[in-house]
Amino acid sequence: MSGQRRPDDAVSGLPAGLSARPRDARRGLPIPPVNVHDGPDGLRVDSTTINTTISTELALARRCSLCGGPMGYWVAFLGGPGAAELLRYTDPPGHAECMTAALSLCPHIALARHRRARADRPGGGMIPPGSHGEKPEKYVLGITRSYRTEFVPSHGFSVYLPAPFKSVHEYEYGPDGRLVTTPRAR
Incomplete structure (x- = not known):
């Protein structure tokens, strides 16, 4: 098994809350509650779209x-520079960790060239209303x-309006197309 990654290897060092979440069978990644959707055959996971009902309920309950x-x-709020400047997000808040x-x-975040799946593909999400769909x-x-x-x-969705930020960290893509996870404070 040399050279192969186990699914758990992808998520070592996670915050306790994420570590306790159910995992995606293919990648071993935690499944956020906002990516669980009702489907014709029961619940399904779609990592390309946010369940706006669940995200609103979670945000209202803090x-x-x-x-x-x-x-x-x-x-914490995570998004592009425009969302940070306007203090207006279509993605809900979470723990900083x-x-x-x-x-x-x-x-989608970690890789510069990773694009959202087209909506006409199976499992492909829809771009949220009010979003331009461009990756920052x-x-x-x-x-x-x-x-x-x-x-x-x-x-049919919520917007999240944070109070002015007490701290801000910026993350840019490196020459290899991966997001550099060492923040630059501004």
Whole structure:
């Protein structure tokens, strides 16, 4: 078995909440509650889309979107520079530790060339309403104490409005196309 990775190897050193989540059989990655959807044959996992009902419920209950655990004093938001500048996110908040883990675990974030699956492909998610669908050139992790959740009935999803960030960390892609997970504070 030399040279082969076990699924657990991909997730060593995870925050406890993420470590306790059910795992994707193919990659061994934790399955966030926001990626579980109702399907015709029961629950299904779709890592390319966010279940807006679950994400809104978690945010309103001040629970992490990635592990489902209660968030304490600090709350983190992860997105592109535009979302950080506007303090307006379509992706829900989570623990800073869980969001930091997502930087290396989520292929869409971790790899510059990784693209969202087309909606017409099996398992391909839809781009959330109000999103332009373009991948940011870098990611910004902002940490704050509070936020508001506003439901947008015309689009059927929520937006998350954090209070001004107390700390901000930027992550850019290196020459190899991988996100450099050593943050640059700004």
